Amino acid sequence: MNPISLEGKVAVVTGGAGGIGRGIAESFGQLGARVIVADSNAESVSRLNEESSAQGWSIEAVECDVTKTEPVRALMERVQSREKRLDILVNNVGDTLRLYKPFEEMTDENIDDLFGILLRHVMVCTREAIPLIKGSGDGGSIISISSIEGYRGLPNIVPYAAFKLGIEGFTKSLALELGPFGIRVNSIAPETTESESIRPSRWISPENEARIPHWIPLGRFGRPSDTAGCAVFLASSLSAWVTGTTLHCDGGSLAAAGWYRLDDNRWTNTPIIEGSGI
Numbered sequence: 089m090n091p092i093s094l095e096g097k098v099a100v101v102t103g104g105a106g107g108i109g110r111g112i113a114e115s116f117g118q119l120g121a122r123v124i125v126a127d128s129n130a131e132s133v134s135r136l137n138e139e140s141s142a143q144g145w146s147i148e149a150v151e152c153d154v155t156k157t158e159p160v161r162a163l164m165e166r167v168q169s170r171e172k173r174l175d176i177l178v179n180n181v182g183d184t185l186r187l188y189k190p191f192e193e194m195t196d197e198n199i200d201d202l203f204g205i206l207l208r209h210v211m212v213c214t215r216e217a218i219p220l221i222k223g224s225g226d227g228g229s230i231i232s233i234s235s236i237e238g239y240r241g242l243p244n245i246v247p248y249a250a251f252k253l254g255i256e257g258f259t260k261s262l263a264l265e266l267g268p269f270g271i272r273v274n275s276i277a278p279e280t281t282e283s284e285s286i287r288p289s290r291w292i293s294p295e296n297e298a299r300i301p302h303w304i305p306l307g308r309f310g311r312p313s314d315t316a317g318c319a320v321f322l323a324s325s326l327s328a329w330v331t332g333t334t335l336h337c338d339g340g341s342l343a344a345a346g347w348y349r350l351d352d353n354r355w356t357n358t359p360i361i362e363g364s365g366i
């Protein structure tokens with residue numbers, strides 16, 4: 089059997105009606121999975137369902153706010169009653185909620201809201217999905233989307249970085265618990281990736297585009313298909329012996345860690361050199 093094939097598998101992708109999640113949902117669908125997308129944006133949900141039936145994709149989008157426990161329970165009950173199994177869960181939802189401010193100004197509510205949208209739902213969705221995945225009796229794969237920002241300092245929205253790194257602790261510990269059931273638990277940490285809410289193509293003016301290869305070793309920002317490629321690897325039997333780890337889908341940014349490539353291919357960690365292009 090083709091090790092990339094997802095034929096016969098059922099996947100849930102949270103936040104899969106837009107951005108990176110949609111890229112993951114489409115890739116899984118192309119590889120034969122039945123994909124249930126849980127997304128809170130009603131407009132994106134109906135758009136995806138229209139496109140899915142027009143294209144004949146095996147993707148069904150359901151309106152669901154994953155930060156609330158009851159809708160998540162209802163989602164999993166629906167998956168159980170209609171699909172009778174669950175093999176793959178992708179916890180993709182995450183947002184800054186535009187709460188950019190110095191940490192000393194973060195209110196209790198800000199911290200709770202960021203916890204809810206970044207880490208709490210990863211735990212709730214996973215907890216509610218585990219009985220279904222175990223019940224399918226064929227192993228399984230749980231994938232959570234964290235961020236490069238969990239692996240480097242992120243000023244002015246400190247809880248984002250903290251909760252994203254929390255996904256790594258969750259991933260490692262749960263991987264140990266679920267190993268005996270053949271259920272693998274991993275995460276993906278992307279660098280800035282073109283999506284619904286993150287738009288480097290609009291933020292960087294044409295005259296500054298030539299600078300991008302100085303910032304990112306592989307020379308460009310991410311695309312949803314980059315993260316989707318990692319998700320396909322982690323969902324399929326290609327990664328049959330991979331659990332408790334994080335794939336850094338970041339064009340080499342984490343490795344560069346503050347080093348910038350100069351026009352003449354030398355590197356600097358003090359990007360103030362006149363005419364360096366940085």
Ligand SMILES: NC(=O)c1ccc[n+]([C@@H]2O[C@H](COP(=O)([O-])OP(=O)(O)OC[C@H]3O[C@@H](n4cnc5c(N)ncnc54)[C@H](O)[C@@H]3O)[C@@H](O)[C@H]2O)c1
Nearest residue numbers: 103106107108127128129154181182235280281283284285
């Ligand atoms: N795009 C990036 O540069 C980048 C980089 C690193 C990590 N990430 C992470 O990748 C994931 C996806 O990011 P993105 O940029 O594609 O996001 P996005 O904002 O473009 O899309 C998010 C999707 O999730 C849905 N959604 C939002 N809140 C929801 C909720 N409560 N319940 C259900 N659905 C909800 C939205 O409707 C949308 O369809 C997030 O966890 C994000 O933190 C993104």
